[in-house]
Amino acid sequence: MNAGRTVFAQLMDHLPRHTFRRLVRRYQADKGVRRFSAWDQFACLAFAQLTSRESLRDIEACLGALPERLYHMGLSGPVSKSTLADANERQDWRLYADFAQVLIHEARRMYAGDALDLELEQTVYALGSTTIDLCLELFPWSYLQPGQAALKLHTLLDLRGSIPAYVWITPATLHDVRILDVLIPEPGSIYILDRG
Numbered sequence: 116m117n118a119g120r121t122v123f124a125q126l127m128d129h130l131p132r133h134t135f136r137r138l139v140r141r142y143q144a145d146k147g148v149r150r151f152s153a154w155d156q157f158a159c160l161a162f163a164q165l166t167s168r169e170s171l172r173d174i175e176a177c178l179g180a181l182p183e184r185l186y187h188m189g190l191s192g193p194v195s196k197s198t199l200a201d202a203n204e205r206q207d208w209r210l211y212a213d214f215a216q217v218l219i220h221e222a223r224r225m226y227a228g229d230a231l232d233l234e235l236e237q238t239v240y241a242l243g244s245t246t247i248d249l250c251l252e253l254f255p256w257s258y259l260q261p262g263q264a265a266l267k268l269h270t271l272l273d274l275r276g277s278i279p280a281y282v283w284i285t286p287a288t289l290h291d292v293r294i295l296d297v298l299i300p301e302p303g304s305i306y307i308l309d310r311g
Contacts, residue, residue, distance in 0.1 A: 123162060123188050134217050142207045150191065153210060156202040158189050171196035219279060226276025238301060240280060242308040244269040244291050259287045269294045 135154060139145055144153035159174060168174045175196040178185065182193055244267050249257050251264040259265045265287035271280045283294060291308070300306070 121184060121188050123165070126165075127158060127161070127189050131217065131221070135214055138210050138213050141213075142210045144206060144210050151194070151198050151202055152191070153202075153206065154189075155191055155194070156199070156206060157211065157214075159194055159199055162188070171199050174199060215282075219281075222278045223273055223276065223280065226273075226278055235305065238304045239274045240301075240304060240306050241272045241274055242269070242291075242294070242298070242306060243272070244294070246287050257286065271298065 132154075135157070139153045159178065162168075162178070163174045166177060168177055175194060178190070178194050185192060185194075246265050246267050249264040249266065251258065251262065254264050257264040257266050267285050267287045267289060269283040269285060269291070271282075272278070273280045281298070283297060285294070
């Protein structure tokens, strides 16, 4: 039997923990928390994403299957669905949004030297969006039209390495051209978008 570190723990080692701790201090994410820290929550959600868990009960059952391995995965202990639900409700989303931007920045830097199939020296971005349908009964705030709820995911994709530079989630009624008001153009870059 393998007594070494899990693959999940090895993946998590690539994340900048010092940056995460700095963001936790900025948003006071661990203030008043006794046991389930912001890092524990992030690790649980990352595990759930990587293993295609579909619910809090599913996350709890999967993590609870091998409780002796939780420490080796970087978690402080067993995770109940109520603890995870409370953390998801209480935690400031900006902590994870800022951390995602840090990870995107690092990934873009890793692929910066990759050649683009075009003979261009400038950075080339593609701006696009997709509509995500939601259940109107569960998400009444996302009303689109009678009987339909949705939101829109706008993505600015760096074509060198196919790394998203920015991701915005907006109401589905926001037209694609309006995201240009939020976008801060990079001097000398090329932006490609459809007519929307």
